[in-house]
Amino acid sequence: MVRFLGHTPRAAADGPGAQVRTTFNPSPIGPPSIGLIRAAVYNWAFARHHGGRFVLRIEDTDLDRRQAEYYQPLLDVLRWLGLDWDEGPEVGGPHGPYRQSQRREIHLDVARLLLAAGELYESFSTPEEIEERNRKAGRHPRLGYDNADRDLAERQKAAFRSEGRVPVLRLRMPSTEAVFDDLVRGQIVFRPNNTSDPVMVRANGDPTFALANPVDDALMGITHSLRGDDLLALIPRQLAAYAALRRIGVAQFTPRFGHISSAVDDEGRRLSRAVPAAHVLSYRDQGFLPAAMVNYLACMGWSHPSAGEIFSMAELVEAFAPHRIRPRPVRLDTKKALSINAAHLHALDPERFAAALLSFAAGTGVLPAQPTADQRELLLRAVPLVRDRVKTLGEAADAIAFLFQPDESFAPQAGVRALELDRPALRAAADVLTGLADWTQDALQVQLKQGLGEDVAFTRSAFAALRLAVTGRLVTLPLYESLALLGKDSSLRRIEYTLASTWQSGGERRHVVVAPDGSPSTRCG
Incomplete structure (x- = not known):
């Protein structure tokens, strides 16, 4: 009796006309990247657009992909972005478990059904034998498996077993062309005889992605999936797998797939996880708004029909359609990401x-x-x-930040302390401010302008020194407002601290210089 650990082959869905169920099924093999989470945004938006279900499944079947340090960050990114999943880890659902490493027996139960039905077969060929057959046939030795074990007699299988060989299980690929309607790219035709019979169960008994992915999609009732274009070449074998699963009653239909383009760097190379700007969590650490990040990820290759480049998550859901995803590669543009985030910030x-x-x-x-x-x-x-x-x-x-630093431990921004202040100008400003009773923005402006005299250069130098003394930096919020926010006592304490301090110039004399508009900078002399 085949067991499905709480499932039955028909428990997943009633058919393609049923509720839309999309899936995001990442492998935890590195920090969550722009390209990976972009696929999550699309699948989430597609499910929400249709009032469907968004399913999170962690594909950690391969041993080298079970990296716990990258599992939790995946969940953290989705939660930060507000991409709530309806079924999956830490949420549950009727089709769990939702980590493939915990579904091994389910996959092997289905494999036994497929083997009994003749959809899978035992293959004993070694890599060396496959290369030798290819060489003798005039093909490149590394061309791959040649389907030679499809019709082995039982006595041949017994002989191989007596030699200690353990077979892999392969899927019989059809000899007809595969016609595929991609949600993003339209109709694609795969010619026959271009795909070797894929391994579905390894010799050590572990299911491969080629088996686990379609089995899980079938049992979880997945109707649609938008995923990376690196999986497009696998479509013929996946279509064949779904056909086999339908014939044994495990699948009721084949999901609709759409393949989204890769994210690339400025050189047109596929974006590597080694690039810091490719890590989604780095944008959280910079202070991006979740809605702005979703906006940016969505418009990397997708266009809103009416809202332009700036839109809310609700507007994304309302308008999302996969045919609006452009199939060509999309470039990571951090300047655009910053611009989108600024627009969202300013709209608050x-x-x-x-x-x-x-x-x-x-x-x-x-x-x-x-x-x-x-x-x-x-x-x-x-x-x-x-x-x-x-x-x-x-x-x-x-x-x-300067507003919340204790006066007694206040220090200039790193790199700024090497400046030699115009101390006389700063002392003059301190003397002007000490007797001011009405510590407001307007009063500060009047007092400083009147009290520092008519020497423009001296006044500008005093303002630059004040900025540095009370904020610790040369480029700040407006000076009068900063002084008013900080308050009289704190402002004067910081000025006195600055006057009493000795900042080393590192052997190079640096002076505060002001531009005609009054903005400070530095020069070496």
Whole structure:
């Protein structure tokens, strides 16, 4: 009796007219990459567009793919992006388990059915024998298996077994052409006799991807799958596998597949996981908004029919159609990703921007994990100054970090402490500010402009020194607003600390220089 560990062959779906069920089935072989998670976005959007189910299945059948350090980051990325799965690890569902390494007996039960029905056969040929046969036939030795074991007699099989050989199980490929309607690329015709009979179960008894993937799709009732174009060449053997599964009653239909193009670098090479910008979690660490990242991943090769390049997740779901995915390779464009994220940030109202910034700042140490009421209030006051000036939450947190640093441990930004300040100008500014009672933006502006005199160069130098003294950097939020946010006591303490400090120039004299517009820079002399 064949067991399906709680499943029956017809438990998965009633047919292609049933509810849409898409799948994202990654292998945990490295950090979650742009190309991989882009496929998740498309499958999620397709399922949500049709009111269907999004199934997450981890394909860790191969031993070298069972890398635990990359399993949890896969789930973390999906959760961060809001790509909620309806069935899968840590969620459950009626067709579990959802990790292939835990489904081995299910795959082998189906393999036994296929073998008994003649859909699979035992193959005893060694790689050396296959190469030798190819050589004698005038083919390239490495051409691959030549289907020579399809009709071995029982006595031949017995002889091989007596030699200690253990067979693999191969699928009989049809001799007819395969006509395939790709959801992205349209109709594709695969000519016959171009595909060797694939191994479905290895000699050690482990199922291969060629068996596990279609079996799991069938038992989980997967109706559609959008996946990388590196799998396009496998379509003939997968169509043959589904046909065999239908003949034994395990599958009711063949899913519809669409093959999305590869993500490439500036040189047109397939994007490698070794490229830091290919890691999706690096964008989270920079302070990208989840909706902006989904927006960027979606428009890498897909176009919204009406919204242009900036759209919400709801707009993506409403308009998503796989035929709008362009089949040509798509280039990773970090500048475009930043531009999209900036658009999403600037579209947030102040309250939502503050909430996002508060969460990011608390997670990166700019703020404590549990900010005080005063710290929350200060951040809210800073939001109008920072919201339209930044492209990421990381930039925003960096811009306001000076507000939350203790005065006694305040220090200039790394690399800035090597500057030699115009100390007389800074002392003059401190003297002007010390007697100011109304510490507001307008009062600060009036007091500094009147108190520093009419020497433009001296005034500009004083402003540059003030920026560095109170914020620790030369490029900051507007100076008067920064002083007002920081408060009189903290501002004056930091100025005095700066005047009392000795910053080394590393043997090279550096001076604060101001441009005609008043913006500071440095020069060596």
